[in-house]
Amino acid sequence: MTRDVAIEVEVDEARCMAIGNCVLSAPAVFDQSEEEGTVVLLDATPPADEHDRVREAASLCPASVISLHRTASGDQPRVTAGERRTDNGGSHG
Numbered sequence: 001m002t003r004d005v006a007i008e009v010e011v012d013e014a015r016c017m018a019i020g021n022c023v024l025s026a027p028a029v030f031d032q033s034e035e036e037g038t039v040v041l042l043d044a045t046p047p048a049d050e051h052d053r054v055r056e057a058a059s060l061c062p063a064s065v066i067s068l069h070r071t072a073s074g075d076q077p078r079v080t081a082g083e084r085r086t087d088n089g090g091s092h093g
């Protein structure tokens, strides 16, 4: 059984400095408006193969405009703060 973890992306356009790091990091998820150059969110729930790029974009944004929210899809939508999943594949007992 696989539990998918989705990322929900949120941007605060009002704080965007139009630098464009996010577009360089994840062009499938972020764009810039032609008028002001501020961030345009193309995909608020990007697929798993974009997650690393989205995380990079969020970490490189100089204005901390990009927020990421982890949501678990499937039958356990609740994520408990402080709970960490380890996917090391090993068994322990």
Ligand code: SF4
Residues within 6 Å of the ligand: 011, 015, 016, 017, 018, 019, 020, 021, 022, 023, 032, 037, 038, 039, 060, 061, 062, 063, 064, 065, 066
């Ligand atoms: S990296 Fe941040 S400041 Fe630059 S365009 Fe993207 S959201 Fe705006």
